Amino acid sequence: MSDDLKKRVKELIVRQLKLEMDPATIADDAPLFGDADGGLGLDSIDALELVLGVEKEFGIKVQDEEVGVKAFASVNALCEFVRQKAA
Amino acid sequence: MDFEPLPHAFPFRFADGVVERTGPAAGRVRACVTANAESVRATEFPAAVLAELVAQSALLLQGGDAALGRKGFLAGVSDFSVQRLPVAGDVLTIDVAIAGRLGDTVKFEGIVRDAEGGAVARGSVTVKQGSA
Numbered sequence: 199m200s201d202d203l204k205k206r207v208k209e210l211i212v213r214q215l216k217l218e219m220d221p222a223t224i225a226d227d228a229p230l231f232g233d234a235d236g237g238l239g240l241d242s243i244d245a246l247e248l249v250l251g252v253e254k255e256f257g258i259k260v261q262d263e264e265v266g267v268k269a270f271a272s273v274n275a276l277c278e279f280v281r282q283k284a285a
Numbered sequence: 286m287d288f289e290p291l292p293h294a295f296p297f298r299f300a301d302g303v304v305e306r307t308g309p310a311a312g313r314v315r316a317c318v319t320a321n322a323e324s325v326r327a328t329e330f331p332a333a334v335l336a337e338l339v340a341q342s343a344l345l346l347q348g349g350d351a352a353l354g355r356k357g358f359l360a361g362v363s364d365f366s367v368q369r370l371p372v373a374g375d376v377l378t379i380d381v382a383i384a385g386r387l388g389d390t391v392k393f394e395g396i397v398r399d400a401e402g403g404a405v406a407r408g409s410v411t412v413k414q415g416s417a
Binding site for chain 1: 360361363384385386387388390391392411413
């Protein structure tokens, strides 16, 4: 998977959610939501912000059912989701 | 233990009613700032209440009822700026439009104006629909 896409997604996450952290410190496979160790601990409000950001940044439409367990589980999953939707 | 959510009743009900609907989740709501409201006894409408006012306006346009109480609650505020604090006697209009939705979480953009059309506040609020 493209490192450029991962970098873009990580920068989007930090910018859209106004996180005070270096995007590069987000692990590719770390869980974005929930309280798991090493995860970002995002919540449902963050999820909506992330959806709006992804839609604007990549010009794709995110349906409710696509969000959650798979598509937004991690940076890797989100990159794969964006790659498939943009194909 | 069951949790009974706080209803949007006086003195925490700020939006009076829908003036105009311009879409399925957009329109204009009116709010009269009265001297009797707890929130203006200190002579000015607190800035935080303006964000709550936009949220209540959004929920009214989503099918809520000012008289019956809440259909959701304010869950987030972003990029919200206040140009001036309303005072008793102000008649405010709140224009609200949906910015995005994910399940029961909905983000709205809102602009609060006074009777002369001057901007009072503007910004985004996120509401969670349903009870807490």
